[in-house]
Amino acid sequence: MNTDKIYAESIAKEYAPKDNSKVIALRKLDAKAKMPATIFTYTFGIISALVLGLGMCLAMQVIGGTPLMMAIGIVIGIVGIIGASVNYPIYKKILEKGKSKYASDIVELARQISEQE
Numbered sequence: 001m002n003t004d005k006i007y008a009e010s011i012a013k014e015y016a017p018k019d020n021s022k023v024i025a026l027r028k029l030d031a032k033a034k035m036p037a038t039i040f041t042y043t044f045g046i047i048s049a050l051v052l053g054l055g056m057c058l059a060m061q062v063i064g065g066t067p068l069m070m071a072i073g074i075v076i077g078i079v080g081i082i083g084a085s086v087n088y089p090i091y092k093k094i095l096e097k098g099k100s101k102y103a104s105d106i107v108e109l110a111r112q113i114s115e116q117e
Contacts, residue, residue: 022109022112022113022116023113025109026106026109026110026113029102029105029106029109030102030106032098032102033095033098033099033101033102033106034095034098034099035098036094036098037091037094037095037098040090040091040094041087041088041090041091041094044083044087044090045084045087047083048080048083048084048087049080049084050080051076051077051079051080051083052077052080052081052083052084053080054073054076054077054080055073055074055075055076055077055078055079055080056073056077057073058070058072058073058074058076058077059073059074059077060073
């Protein structure tokens with residue numbers, strides 16, 4: 001097998017003009033349907049993890065060494081745990097909503113692609 005030929009073809013393919021085919025449009029629609037759910041999930045998950053971490057620091061008296069701060073830390077930690085726990089169900093709801101919004105366009109485009117070949 002000629003590896004130079006394969007390498008040359010991959011480089012040429014990279015610089016070839018890209019056509020705006022139906023498959024690319026289908027991929028873009030799919031990403032457009034899933035993007036809001038993904039962005040929300042990452043953002044909400046990071047915030048929940050930071051809240052949980054703050055609560056743990058307060059509860060273990062790493063910051064704020066009083067018993068009152070420890071109690072506040074436990075409450076804050078529970079809020080962070082709840083946020084992390086509901087993240088996935090919220091993600092599924094948002095994803096379902098996004099998929100239903102673009103479902104007809106995606107199905108029609110997929111049908112056109114499958115009939116074309």
